[in-house]
Amino acid sequence: MNQENAAKFCAGCGYSVILMILNQVLAAQNVQDKAVMGLDIGCSLLGWNYLPINTFQTHHGRVVPTMLGYKRARKESTSVAVVGDGGAYAIGWQSLFYAARRDEPITVIVVNNSVYAMTGGQTAPTTVCGQKTDTHPAGSCEESFYGPEILKTIVKPGAYLARSAANDPKGIFAALEKAVQTQQAGHFSLVEILSFCPTNWKTTGKATFDYLENLKKIYKIGEV
Amino acid sequence: MQDVKKLATGHEAVVEACFDAGAKMMYGYPITPTTEVFTGWIKKGGEYLQTEDEIAAGFAVCGGVIAGQKAFTATAGPGHVLMQDALSMAEGMRLPFVAIIGQRGGPSSGTVIYSQQEVTLACFGGNGEGLRLVYSPSTIEELYFLTRVAFNSAWKYQYPTIVLTDGYLLKSRGVFVADKTIENAESYPLVKEGEKKHWRNIYTFEEELNEAVVRNKKDFDSIKKEVARSENYQTDDAEILLVAHGIVGGAAKDAINELRKKGQKIGLFRPITLRPFDNEAFDKIAMRVKKVVIVESSLGQLAQIVRAEMAPEIATPIEYIQYPALGIEAEKIVDYFL
Numbered sequence: 169m170n171q172e173n174a175a176k177f178c179a180g181c182g183y184s185v186i187l188m189i190l191n192q193v194l195a196a197q198n199v200q201d202k203a204v205m206g207l208d209i210g211c212s213l214l215g216w217n218y219l220p221i222n223t224f225q226t227h228h229g230r231v232v233p234t235m236l237g238y239k240r241a242r243k244e245s246t247s248v249a250v251v252g253d254g255g256a257y258a259i260g261w262q263s264l265f266y267a268a269r270r271d272e273p274i275t276v277i278v279v280n281n282s283v284y285a286m287t288g289g290q291t292a293p294t295t296v297c298g299q300k301t302d303t304h305p306a307g308s309c310e311e312s313f314y315g316p317e318i319l320k321t322i323v324k325p326g327a328y329l330a331r332s333a334a335n336d337p338k339g340i341f342a343a344l345e346k347a348v349q350t351q352q353a354g355h356f357s358l359v360e361i362l363s364f365c366p367t368n369w370k371t372t373g374k375a376t377f378d379y380l381e382n383l384k385k386i387y388k389i390g391e392v
Numbered sequence: 393m394q395d396v397k398k399l400a401t402g403h404e405a406v407v408e409a410c411f412d413a414g415a416k417m418m419y420g421y422p423i424t425p426t427t428e429v430f431t432g433w434i435k436k437g438g439e440y441l442q443t444e445d446e447i448a449a450g451f452a453v454c455g456g457v458i459a460g461q462k463a464f465t466a467t468a469g470p471g472h473v474l475m476q477d478a479l480s481m482a483e484g485m486r487l488p489f490v491a492i493i494g495q496r497g498g499p500s501s502g503t504v505i506y507s508q509q510e511v512t513l514a515c516f517g518g519n520g521e522g523l524r525l526v527y528s529p530s531t532i533e534e535l536y537f538l539t540r541v542a543f544n545s546a547w548k549y550q551y552p553t554i555v556l557t558d559g560y561l562l563k564s565r566g567v568f569v570a571d572k573t574i575e576n577a578e579s580y581p582l583v584k585e586g587e588k589k590h591w592r593n594i595y596t597f598e599e600e601l602n603e604a605v606v607r608n609k610k611d612f613d614s615i616k617k618e619v620a621r622s623e624n625y626q627t628d629d630a631e632i633l634l635v636a637h638g639i640v641g642g643a644a645k646d647a648i649n650e651l652r653k654k655g656q657k658i659g660l661f662r663p664i665t666l667r668p669f670d671n672e673a674f675d676k677i678a679m680r681v682k683k684v685v686i687v688e689s690s691l692g693q694l695a696q697i698v699r700a701e702m703a704p705e706i707a708t709p710i711e712y713i714q715y716p717a718l719g720i721e722a723e724k725i726v727d728y729f730l
Contacts, residue, residue: 173590200586201585201586202585202586204583206455209594213592213594216590216591216592217590217592220588221588222583222584222585222586222587222588222589223589223590223591224458224485224583224589224590224591224592224593225591225592225593225594226451226454226481226593227451227477227478227480227481227593230447230451230477230478230481233443233447233448233449233450233451233452233455234451234452234454234455234458235455236452236455237419237451237452237453237454237455237456237458237459237463238455238456238458238459239455240417240441240452240455240456240461241416241417241455241456241457241459241460241461241463242459242460242461242581245459245585262444262445262447262448263444263445263447263448263451265444266443266444266448
């Protein structure tokens with residue numbers, strides 16, 4: 169696995185599994201050296217010294233424009249932006265939308281745990297109806313935010329959009345492999361991965377898995 | 393190569409300087425008065441991307457320079473506000489980020505041509521300590537020259553670097569000499585292929601951030617002698633010292649010529665870099681004149697810098713000529729002294 173440093177994610181968080189699989193995909197494609205991973209702010213930032221690949225942190229919502237700038241300057245690189253659902257679909261949505269629309273050849277990994285987790289569990293665009301959060305103590309009921317499905321309406325042929333889940337390592341591997349290949353073919357790719365957040369979901373054991381299974385009913389797994 | 397004399401607008405001089413500096417990529421978003429820097433760059437065949445906003449333009453520049461590319465942007469006013477997000481990252485991570493800023497003033501959308509109201513924003517905007525290099529040209533020739541210098545300084549010292557101009561100078565047309573003898577600093581990747589760099593800009597402990605900020609400030613102070621620039625005009629026998637930057641510095645010179653004809657012993661200190669401020673050169677004159685008069689098209693943004701930088705033992709009285717958002721012609725300055 170070549171993990172460089174101990175993970176600093178909460179116990180039960182999905183990030184460490186997702187990043188480990190990303191590293192496996194990059195190794196399998198023999199692009200670890202050419203790969204560079206940009207991290208948004210939020211829980212993603214904790215991945216800064218985790219993998220044996222070039223990694224740097226950016227600002228909240230700004231990892232996508234940073235990584236497309238990197239890619240345009242270094243076309244042979246594999247440019248990966250790792251971002252949470254708030255960074256991708258709220259504060260960074262404008263940049264993500266236009267990066268997809270322009271078919272920027274980068275790979276965006278959106279880790280969707282349905283909350284702002286680093287700040288303690290506030291409502292995110294992906295928060296599901298009835299879910300109680302710090303900013304909606306009585307439960308929010310906005311329409312769920314279907315990032316890949318919305319982007320599907322504006323991407324160019326050749327782009328790849330998919331959703332996977334943190335309890336399906338094979339599915340994540342397959343999706344990220346396709347995403348990296350899509351970038352190499354010169355197109356935009358985004359994989360949303362439904363992820364565990366027992367800390368903010370306030371769940372333990374089976375309840376955490378049940379929570380994820382419920383998310384999977386709302387956010388459909390597979391290529392979009 | 394010889395120096396070449398040209399007739400050009402400020403925009404054209406900036407674009408030519410960017411090409412001559414070896415810039416390879418421009419990220420931009422249209423905004424008056426820097427739109428023509430963007431369209432001029434495009435017309436001359438420069439690689440570019442029109443982004444969805446100035447935030448994306450700024451962060452794409454960050455990504456480009458991290459990859460080792462001489463990327464830059466140009467913006468103004470409200471775009472300059474949005475640009476602070478990326479400039480702050482560039483300050484924190486020591487990125488060779490170059491921005492051409494055409495001041496249009498404010499608050500809010502301001503006007504579009506003339507102002508010196510973005511001095512504080514350029515020098516101290518963002519959540520940081522103002523560790524930026526800010527150049528303030530007063531003529532088209534200097535606009536060309538300082539744009540060249542800005543790219544070199546950015547890549548030599550790795551601080552965000554701003555050429556702070558305004559719509560008036562950008563839209564003016566004049567004869568200037570493009571100094572083609574300047575050598576370019578080389579660009580280089582800040583992340584090298586396969587080096588497994590782990591690079592953060594958010595720290596776990598306050599002590600770690602303190603160390604980084606103190607180190608960056610120490611570096612900033614150590615380059616001051618090389619970077620800080622200023623011009624003294626008619627200061628040898630001066631009893632009154634005007635302080636003005638940018639195009640107001642040009643008007644101040646005309647005013648001095650008039651006032652000297654009337655027998656006034658008056659001179660000008662013109663900071664060419666607002667950050668770092670050339671306080672040694674300033675103090676030498678400020679301590680021996682009878683008064684200092686700071687002239688600017690804002691309510692004291694230059695004055696704040698001068699007062700903060702002037703040695704505390706200098707007791708020379710300071711007066712202010714301030715016309716926020718207005719053009720300051722020589723007559724306005726002359727009138728003050730009559």
